[in-house]
Amino acid sequence: MIKRDLVIVGGGPAGMAAAVSAYENGVKDILLVERDQYLGGILNQCVHTGFGINYFKEILTGPEYADRFIEKVKNIPEIEVSLKSIVVSLMPDKIITFLKPGRLETIKAKAIIMATGCREKTREMVHIQGTRPAGIFSAGLAQKLINIEGLLPGKEIIVVGSGDIGLIMARRFTLEGAKVKAIIEIQKETRGLLRNMVQCVEDFNIPVYFNHKISRIYGKDRVEKVSVCKVDDNFNEISGSLFEIKCDTILMSVGLIPENELIEMAGVRIDGNKTSVPGIFMCGNCLKIYDLVDWVTQDSFLAGKLAATTIELLLKPGSHSNTMGAGLQ
Amino acid sequence: MKTHDVAIIGAGVIGTSIARELSRYKLDIALIEKEEELAFGVSKSNSGIIHPGTQNPPGSMKGCLCVQGNALIRKISKELGVDFKEVGELIVAFNEDDIKELLRLKKEAELLGVPGLRIVDKDWLEKNEPNLNSVAVCGLYAPTAGIISPYRLVYDLAENAVRNGVEIFTKAKVINISRADKYFEINTSLDLFKSRYLVNAAGLFADEISGMLGINDFKIKPRKGEEFILDKKKADLARHLIFPLPSKVSKGVLIIKTADGNPMIGPTAEDIEDKEDFSTSDSGLNKVLMSARRLIPSINDKDIIAYFAGLRPVAGDDFIIRHEEKCPGFINVAGIQSPGLTASPAIAVLVANILKKNELALKKKLIFHAHRKKTMHLFEIPLTKTQALIKKDHAYGDIVCRCEMVSAKEIRDAVRRGAKTMDGVKFRTRAQAGRCHGSFCTTRIIKILAEETQTPLTGITKRGRGSEIVRGGRGLIND
Numbered sequence: 001m002i003k004r005d006l007v008i009v010g011g012g013p014a015g016m017a018a019a020v021s022a023y024e025n026g027v028k029d030i031l032l033v034e035r036d037q038y039l040g041g042i043l044n045q046c047v048h049t050g051f052g053i054n055y056f057k058e059i060l061t062g063p064e065y066a067d068r069f070i071e072k073v074k075n076i077p078e079i080e081v082s083l084k085s086i087v088v089s090l091m092p093d094k095i096i097t098f099l100k101p102g103r104l105e106t107i108k109a110k111a112i113i114m115a116t117g118c119r120e121k122t123r124e125m126v127h128i129q130g131t132r133p134a135g136i137f138s139a140g141l142a143q144k145l146i147n148i149e150g151l152l153p154g155k156e157i158i159v160v161g162s163g164d165i166g167l168i169m170a171r172r173f174t175l176e177g178a179k180v181k182a183i184i185e186i187q188k189e190t191r192g193l194l195r196n197m198v199q200c201v202e203d204f205n206i207p208v209y210f211n212h213k214i215s216r217i218y219g220k221d222r223v224e225k226v227s228v229c230k231v232d233d234n235f236n237e238i239s240g241s242l243f244e245i246k247c248d249t250i251l252m253s254v255g256l257i258p259e260n261e262l263i264e265m266a267g268v269r270i271d272g273n274k275t276s277v278p279g280i281f282m283c284g285n286c287l288k289i290y291d292l293v294d295w296v297t298q299d300s301f302l303a304g305k306l307a308a309t310t311i312e313l314l315l316k317p318g319s320h321s322n323t324m325g326a327g328l329q
Numbered sequence: 330m331k332t333h334d335v336a337i338i339g340a341g342v343i344g345t346s347i348a349r350e351l352s353r354y355k356l357d358i359a360l361i362e363k364e365e366e367l368a369f370g371v372s373k374s375n376s377g378i379i380h381p382g383t384q385n386p387p388g389s390m391k392g393c394l395c396v397q398g399n400a401l402i403r404k405i406s407k408e409l410g411v412d413f414k415e416v417g418e419l420i421v422a423f424n425e426d427d428i429k430e431l432l433r434l435k436k437e438a439e440l441l442g443v444p445g446l447r448i449v450d451k452d453w454l455e456k457n458e459p460n461l462n463s464v465a466v467c468g469l470y471a472p473t474a475g476i477i478s479p480y481r482l483v484y485d486l487a488e489n490a491v492r493n494g495v496e497i498f499t500k501a502k503v504i505n506i507s508r509a510d511k512y513f514e515i516n517t518s519l520d521l522f523k524s525r526y527l528v529n530a531a532g533l534f535a536d537e538i539s540g541m542l543g544i545n546d547f548k549i550k551p552r553k554g555e556e557f558i559l560d561k562k563k564a565d566l567a568r569h570l571i572f573p574l575p576s577k578v579s580k581g582v583l584i585i586k587t588a589d590g591n592p593m594i595g596p597t598a599e600d601i602e603d604k605e606d607f608s609t610s611d612s613g614l615n616k617v618l619m620s621a622r623r624l625i626p627s628i629n630d631k632d633i634i635a636y637f638a639g640l641r642p643v644a645g646d647d648f649i650i651r652h653e654e655k656c657p658g659f660i661n662v663a664g665i666q667s668p669g670l671t672a673s674p675a676i677a678v679l680v681a682n683i684l685k686k687n688e689l690a691l692k693k694k695l696i697f698h699a700h701r702k703k704t705m706h707l708f709e710i711p712l713t714k715t716q717a718l719i720k721k722d723h724a725y726g727d728i729v730c731r732c733e734m735v736s737a738k739e740i741r742d743a744v745r746r747g748a749k750t751m752d753g754v755k756f757r758t759r760a761q762a763g764r765c766h767g768s769f770c771t772t773r774i775i776k777i778l779a780e781e782t783q784t785p786l787t788g789i790t791k792r793g794r795g796s797e798i799v800r801g802g803r804g805l806i807n808d
């Protein structure tokens with residue numbers, strides 16, 4: 001079995017910052033495992049601006065922000081990057097297994113940082129009645145289709161939920177010539193950043209319905225329309241408020257869930273900012289959902305430093321790694 | 330125009346089982362399906378339960394065929410390399426009245442020949458089904474109950490049938506049928522077919538097909554069932570298939586183990602009119618949750634990752650499987666609701682016998698290829714085997730669907746074996762069937778499908794024409 005000092009799972013902003021920080025704090029043997037074909041994670045599809053204002057004091061696009069870290073990582077030979085690599089098993093004794101084209105590798109690490117990000121809640125999780133035709137996308141998938149693949153998911157759009165990705169995608173679809181017919185938000189105010197409400201919604205005159213929800217999805221093969229209703233304080237339908245909107249596409253932007261399946265599989269418990277296993281750390285959106293990547297970077301630097309301290313302690317005879325306290329403080 | 334010996338309308342589990350059974354003989358067989366792919370009708374929303382034969386009246390055709398089918402499916406699944414797991418079922422009693430009913434069910438099932446039945450007590454239940462509601466007093470245990478993937482069974486039956494000479498035609502919706510000079514002329518949206526014998530396995534539309542030949546004495550009434558799939562993390566929720574006592578219209582809301590590992594709860598049973606109403610509802614969800622929690626109280630609605638509705642093709646209380654004397658050569662196989670999947674191999678044998686009785690010569694082929702090579706799924710093999718596979722073919726290490734661990738190699742193979750749509754890929758490989766619901770893998774699957782089928786990306790559909798995933802590409806937006 002190959003032994004490494006530090007394995008970092010996830011090559012998005014969190015994983016890259018943790019890798020750079022661990023190196024700067026003395027770790028000289030780092031493996032960064034990324035499942036996609038390039039580093040940068042979800043930033044690659046975020047072609048809008050607004051990144052880096054706090055961290056770099058500059059306004060950058062997602063790919064530009066990612067690039068700054070990709071460059072750093074590339075210039076540190078002690079950080080080995082393994083792309084197209086998907087971790088399939090994590091053990092509490094810090095043995096990690098991943099697959100990549102042509103290879104399965106098992107590694108015993110002194111410390112592991114999980115920076116696996118998050119996924120979007122789906123229509124299934126919020127349970128919307130009706131049919132299950134083509135044309136229902138998570139906002140992030142729609143973003144990938146447009147910005148990475150150059151494909152337009154639909155032409156008449158309803159956005160469900162007012163999370164940041166949903167708001168940004170409302171503008172993106174409008175710019176691509178599609179008609180965003182409404183943003184439907186069950187809460188009485190937006191879940192996204194105020195600046196996105198102004199720059200993505202108000203500036204483009206996109207109608208927003210607060211205190212409303214989708215009551216039913218219609219369409220046999222492709223989405224044809226939705227019915228929408230007003231809700232009371234308990235999110236129940238107010239009778240007589242039902243109306244229909246024709247559309248061919250529904251974008252779901254109803255929240256994010258940390259991707260912690262590997263941590264759970266390992267039986268590692270997450271308690272606040274700590275994990276139950278010394279030497280296994282977490283950072284970025286898999287630990288908690290952040291508004292801004294700048295804060296992800298900042299906190300992930302700390303995770304890298306903590307991992308470095310753990311590894312250093314392990315190297316010193318007579319010390320116990322578990323005196324360190326596991327996880328992010 | 331070629332004349333087939335037998336034409337079968339409908340390529341669900343019944344049609345493909347019949348086709349495969351008949352492919353043992355020297356016959357020209359056409360299997361005709363209106364959808365883009367096989368198993369896209371009733372079969373795709375099947376629970377995947379291989380019933381032991383309980384909960385059927387002793388004299389019923391469906392009861393007998395169920396018991397026979399349960400025995401036959403074991404051999405067939407081995408031959409085809411489809412995973413069948415004998416997990417056993419429990420029908421649970423909550424009070425003294427229930428116990429009487431359990432004993433009655435046991436007696437009826439024994440009359441049908443269901444093997445191995447026994448009443449298990451509270452201690453047994455607590456030991457062997459730890460998450461079961463502690464209020465349960467006893468259960469009827471049927472060890473021969475099992476689970477199978479309903480769609481993979483259909484696809485593998487079909488693949489094997491084709492290997493043995495069956496011709497399959499999809500996107501061929503029957504418009505009308507006439508009978509002249511001992512031949513049926515089947516006019517479809519794809520082509521005109523001619524056959525000496527005609528088997529109607531058209532599921533929800535069997536009454537309409539039958540009506541085209543003047544046989545109008547049954548009606549198919551759809552009975553909707555909504556089912557809710559839980560995250561794989563909950564695979565150990567139940568060790569057996571768990572049933573409440575059956576009602577008049579259904580076996581009730583069950584805790585279902587599936588061949589894919591995800592537990593499933595449901596189905597509801599609601600008689601409806603529209604044969605194309607596959608919508609799910611809040612009331613269905615609430616009903617299923619309430620009933621399922623009576624069996625396993627710890628079920629959490631947050632673990633639901635997917636849901637669907639299926640329609641059972643109901644024509645009275647029993648199956649209708651018969652040669653129509655008024656229309657010689659025409660065999661109706663209709664009203665195949667539960668336990669149709671279990672009964673399917675026995676139905677196929679029965680249909681072959683009916684054809685023989687009606688003077689179709691069944692001469693065995695010299696070579697019948699009974700076996701097919703098992704389809705490889707990374708999610709069901711240990712990592713050591715995965716390692717060996719990746720060494721043999723790099724693409725096994727190229728994971729496309731990370732929730733269910735499906736490789737590019739498996740997806741490409743599925744397309745080469747006949748998947749034409751996103752749903753077809755999902756049913757065969759499980760890619761997109763996990764907790765992220767395709768958010769991460771949709772783009773790659775579209776690309777693989779487009780490449781393998783030589784279709785533009787904009788032409789890739791969820792389940793056939795009209796269900797295109799995207800509506801334009803760069804520069805195409807104003808088209």
